[in-house]
Amino acid sequence: MDLTLGSTIGTTVIGGTVANHIRVMLENGPKGKKVVAVAADWPGLERGAETEEAAIERLLSYVPRYATVAKLAGMEAAFATIPAVNVVEHYPGTGSTDFWGISFAFSSIDQQAMSGEELERELTLMQACWAFFDEVHTRVSTELQKGSRGGGRDRDQIALHTFAHEQNLVKKLGMITPDEAMLTDEGMNAHRDAYCNAIRDYHSQGKLAGKVAKWPLHYLIRHTAYHTLDHAWEMEDKDLTANRARGRSPSQHRHGASP
Numbered sequence: 001m002d003l004t005l006g007s008t009i010g011t012t013v014i015g016g017t018v019a020n021h022i023r024v025m026l027e028n029g030p031k032g033k034k035v036v037a038v039a040a041d042w043p044g045l046e047r048g049a050e051t052e053e054a055a056i057e058r059l060l061s062y063v064p065r066y067a068t069v070a071k072l073a074g075m076e077a078a079f080a081t082i083p084a085v086n087v088v089e090h091y092p093g094t095g096s097t098d099f100w101g102i103s104f105a106f107s108s109i110d111q112q113a114m115s116g117e118e119l120e121r122e123l124t125l126m127q128a129c130w131a132f133f134d135e136v137h138t139r140v141s142t143e144l145q146k147g148s149r150g151g152g153r154d155r156d157q158i159a160l161h162t163f164a165h166e167q168n169l170v171k172k173l174g175m176i177t178p179d180e181a182m183l184t185d186e187g188m189n190a191h192r193d194a195y196c197n198a199i200r201d202y203h204s205q206g207k208l209a210g211k212v213a214k215w216p217l218h219y220l221i222r223h224t225a226y227h228t229l230d231h232a233w234e235m236e237d238k239d240l241t242a243n244r245a246r247g248r249s250p251s252q253h254r255h256g257a258s259p
Contacts, residue, residue, distance in 0.1 A: 020080050020083060020084060021080065021083055021084050021085075021086045022039055022041075022042070022063070022080060022083035022084070022085055022086065023039065023040040023041055023086050023088045024037050024038065024039060024040065024056060024059065024085050024086065024087050024088065025037075025038045025040050025087075025088060025089040025090075025091065025107045025109060026038075026052050026055065026056075026087060026089070026090045026091070027091055027092075027093040027097055027103050027104075027105055027107070028052075028090060028091070028092060028093055028097070029093045029094075029095070029097040029098030030092060030093065030094070030095060030097075030098060031095075031098050032098075033050065033098040033099075034048050034049070034050060034093075034097055034098045034099075034100075034101040035048065035049060035050070035051060035052045035054075035055040036048040036055060036093065036097060036101065036102060036103045037049075037052075037055035037056045037058070037059040038059075038103050038107070038222070039059065039066075040088060040089075040107075040109050042066060042069075042070070042079070042125065043122055043125045043126055043129070043221050043222040043224075043225035043226070044066070044069065044125070044126075044129045044222065044225030044226045044228065044229040045059065045062060045063070045066045045226075045229075046059065046102075046103055046222070046226050047059040047061075047062055048097075048100075048101030048102060048103075049101070056085055056087075060083070060085070062233075063080075063081060063082075063083065064081060065233060066079070066229075067079060067081050068132060069125065069128045069129055069132050069229070070125075070128070072128035072131050072132060073124045073125050073127070073128035074124070075121075075124075075125070088109070089107050089108060089109060091105060091106075091107045091108065092105060093105045102226070103222075103223070103226070106215070106216055106219050109218070110216045110218045110219040110222075111216050111218075112218070114203065114217065114218060116203070119199070119200065119203050119217070122218065122221045122222075123196050123199065123200075123221065125221075125225060126196075126221050126224055126225045126228075127192070127196070129224075129225040129228045129229050129232075130192060130228060132228075132229070132232055133162070133228050133229070133231070133232040136232045136235050136236055137155060137159055137232075137235065139239075139241075140155055140235045140236065140238075140239035140241065140242070141155065141239050141240040141241040141242075142154060142155050142156065143155070143240060144158075144235065144238035144239065144240065145237075145238040145239075145240060152238070155235055158231050158234060158235055159231075161231070162227065162228060162231045163182040163188075164182075165227055166191075166195075166224065166227075166228075167179075167182065169220065169223070169224055170191075170194075170195050170198065172209035172210040172211075172215060172220065173195070173198035173199065173201075173202060173209055174198070175194060175195065175198055177191045177194075195224075199217055199220070199221065202217060203217055
């Protein structure tokens with residue numbers, strides 16, 4: 001694994017990504033219990049572990065899975081499937097970083113101004129994460145593999161949880177999406193369009209999301225994408241149909257225990 005600091009080497013495209021490097025930010029929990037590796041240019045690609053090296057290794061293990069998202073976004077050419085890692089920032093996390101192993105803090109990159117072109121690129125990737133989630137939801141078993149103590153959500157419970165979390169996130173943009181709107185394709189599409197348009201509106205005004213706790217739009221997008229992907233991958237990992245067809249037990253999804 002090539003760990004380098006500073007500028008990437010190669011042909012730069014929107015967002016600072018290159019075809020043979022991946023820019024990574026490392027969020028360190030205040031008590032040193034967890035570190036989260038965040039792909040700065042690929043919303044949703046972030047993984048936590050107990051050490052920086054383990055977090056980077058875990059993030060890299062998900063790169064092949066994220067390639068599907070990049071393809072859905074029409075960005076497969078810019079996404080390296082066997083990348084060298086370019087660590088561009090270390091920054092402090094919060095107590096929730098240590099507890100959940102999920103990114104809950106803003107990096108300096110999160111707080112940088114985005115051009116309209118950069119914003120549209122990130123929104124396209126967030127929309128690709130939604131498309132991937134929907135595709136996974138349609139093909140996995142309704143009942144999912146339970147944990148060792150019989151716990152865990154089934155497919156539709158995961159979907160409802162994911163939708164409810166997103167309903168809370170859009171409130172930071174002054175949006176209210178009724179529960180029933182999240183339960184139909186038409187309502188979900190309208191919600192997602194409105195979410196993207198609200199982000200565009202805030203961006204055009206130079207506003208941060210939220211009334212009290214202010215979130216940079218870059219962080220709001222990547223957090224939405226992360227939560228969506230984390231649960232899509234959870235459904236894949238616990239899918240009984242696919243794993244029975246392969247003649248093996250479903251793998252244990254070591255996600256960030258997304259709240």
